[in-house]
Amino acid sequence: MARRANYEKYYETVDEEDGPFCKIINSHKYVVHNIRGYLSLKVVHFVMNLHTLPRTFYLTRHGQSEYNLLGKIGGDSGLTPAGIEYARRLAIFAKEEIARPRPEDQAHNGEVAKAFFRKENDDSESKGNEANKERPCRLWTSTLRRTQETAQFIDHSSFNHTFDNGEQFEWMQFRKKPRRNLDELYAGTCDGMTYQEIQDVYPEEFARRQADKLSYRYPRGESYMDVTLRLEPLAQEMERIREPLLIVGHQGILRIVYAYFMGLGRKEAPYVSIPLNNVIELTPHAYGCHEKRYCLMMKEEMLADGQDEPVTSMPVAAKNPGSATPITNMPNTPSKAMDRTQLLTRARKSIQEIDANYAEDDAIMNAPSC
Ligand code: F6P
Numbered sequence: 001m002a003r004r005a006n007y008e009k010y011y012e013t014v015d016e017e018d019g020p021f022c023k024i025i026n027s028h029k030y031v032v033h034n035i036r037g038y039l040s041l042k043v044v045h046f047v048m049n050l051h052t053l054p055r056t057f058y059l060t061r062h063g064q065s066e067y068n069l070l071g072k073i074g075g076d077s078g079l080t081p082a083g084i085e086y087a088r089r090l091a092i093f094a095k096e097e098i099a100r101p102r103p104e105d106q107a108h109n110g111e112v113a114k115a116f117f118r119k120e121n122d123d124s125e126s127k128g129n130e131a132n133k134e135r136p137c138r139l140w141t142s143t144l145r146r147t148q149e150t151a152q153f154i155d156h157s158s159f160n161h162t163f164d165n166g167e168q169f170e171w172m173q174f175r176k177k178p179r180r181n182l183d184e185l186y187a188g189t190c191d192g193m194t195y196q197e198i199q200d201v202y203p204e205e206f207a208r209r210q211a212d213k214l215s216y217r218y219p220r221g222e223s224y225m226d227v228t229l230r231l232e233p234l235a236q237e238m239e240r241i242r243e244p245l246l247i248v249g250h251q252g253i254l255r256i257v258y259a260y261f262m263g264l265g266r267k268e269a270p271y272v273s274i275p276l277n278n279v280i281e282l283t284p285h286a287y288g289c290h291e292k293r294y295c296l297m298m299k300e301e302m303l304a305d306g307q308d309e310p311v312t313s314m315p316v317a318a319k320n321p322g323s324a325t326p327i328t329n330m331p332n333t334p335s336k337a338m339d340r341t342q343l344l345t346r347a348r349k350s351i352q353e354i355d356a357n358y359a360e361d362d363a364i365m366n367a368p369s370c
Contacts, residue, residue, distance in 0.1 A: 027052050049240040053164070057238065057261070058098055058246040059254045059280040062146035063087050067192075068276065074184060074191035079149045082297070086277050089296045090248075091153035092340050093279060093347060094174060097294070098244055099134040136161045138245040139174040142182035147248045151176055154246075164242065174246065181230045184250035188221025213270040224256065224270045231256050258282070261289045262356040279347075288356050295350035296343065 014021045016033055022044050023031040035044055063083030067075045079087065139154060141147040154174045161171035190198050190205070199206040202219075209216040217223035231253065238245065238257075247257070251274050259269035261282050274280070277297035283290045338346075 022047060024048075024050075046236060046239070049236050051240070051242065053242050054283070054285070055242055056244045057257075057282045058244065059257060059274070059282065060090060060150075060246070060248055060278065061251055061254060061274060061276050062144075062150040062248060063090075064276055065146040071194040071196075072192055073195070074187045076145050078145050083146070083150065086297055087150045088153050089338065089343050090150060090279070091155065092343055093294070093296055094137070094139075094154050094246055095134070096340065096344055097347070098246055099137050099173065101133070101135045134159070134173060136171045136243050137174050138177070138241065138243050139248070140177045140179055140182060140245065141248045142184065142250060142253070143178045143180050144183055144250075147182070147250070148176075148178065150248045179234065181234050182247065182249045182253055185224065185227050185252035186218070186222045188218035190218050190221065214267055224252065225266075227252060228256050228266070228269075231260075235260050254280075262291065263289065264356075291354045291356065293350075293352045294347040296347055298346070298350070 014023070020034040020036070020040065021031075022033070022035060023029075024047060025031070027050075030044075030048055032044055035041060063079045063086030065075075065079055065083055066077035067073070068083075069080050134157070136159075139151060141151050151174075154176075156175060157173045158170055159173070161169050163169065187193075190202065193201070195206075205219065209218075214224045217226065235257070247254070249257070252270075254274045255269050255272040258264075258272050258274065258280065259266070261284055264272065277295060279294045279296060281292040281294065283292075
């Protein structure tokens, strides 16, 4: 109430004679007046997707692929044995950590959450009881083999779910939604090459990318700017949804998604450290985003990543204390299967946290999305 009174001191009502506007009343009612033009209409569409409920995103790259091991970029290869082991661990993490019901969901979602947290001795039908054990979660992958294979062991149970508008639904847990706009940045004629081969065969292209990684477009391929554009509808959908969302994606793609939520400048985005075998948990909140990183496969268990870039092109990874250490020349040892408890204990011990606070005057990042 005090906060509201504070706002009232400064807020001025906008009326029709003041020109175009979009009013949002209690996050449910929208009044759009005289809005024209491409950008203004996009802004209206964007704000209509925002909501004030807490939500969490989980970002992970696919497990190690055959191409990762060979140091090749792009392609559509399958997973190595270490990649398969990561997929198994991710399935445990999804069920035991991502889908674990949280007391704070109860506090925020009121009656809906109370129904969701029905007591064990509730004599409702078994479907309802199943809902007590997990919170409803979403799963998106790219259309490429390596992300599909990484998501293959994730459980898909079904239970009744009540949305916050009261609608009831048969919810399939972690229903897989492959999305083409999550496919990795396409390297065009360089697809399937190693960085060294690119440097040897196309030294000028290589140098141009080193000089301006954000705008550089591979011959017949894409640039980070292109990827940013194709991720725009995805970001809008992420703003809209309420359930925890796990994205199994790719390095380049997740850099952009990460940068969007952490409020990083576009120039920094192509250098963000998104190592294999880690899950990044992002929780947007008013004026910022909280990040936690869980490492599901420790350094010494990893096979050589094989895809390290020249150090000069990774300034943020080197500077950012919150980022996990980039993987370099790991011994080629096979990773061992791990039981549930061991995995979760180690993952929780591995947590690295950072908080991104958006600049006070950053209008976009300060939009009331939470
Ligand atoms: O090496 C793995 C990979 O996902 C490649 O397929 C992709 O080209 C690359 O990472 C993107 O990273 P960067 O933009 O740093 O080359």
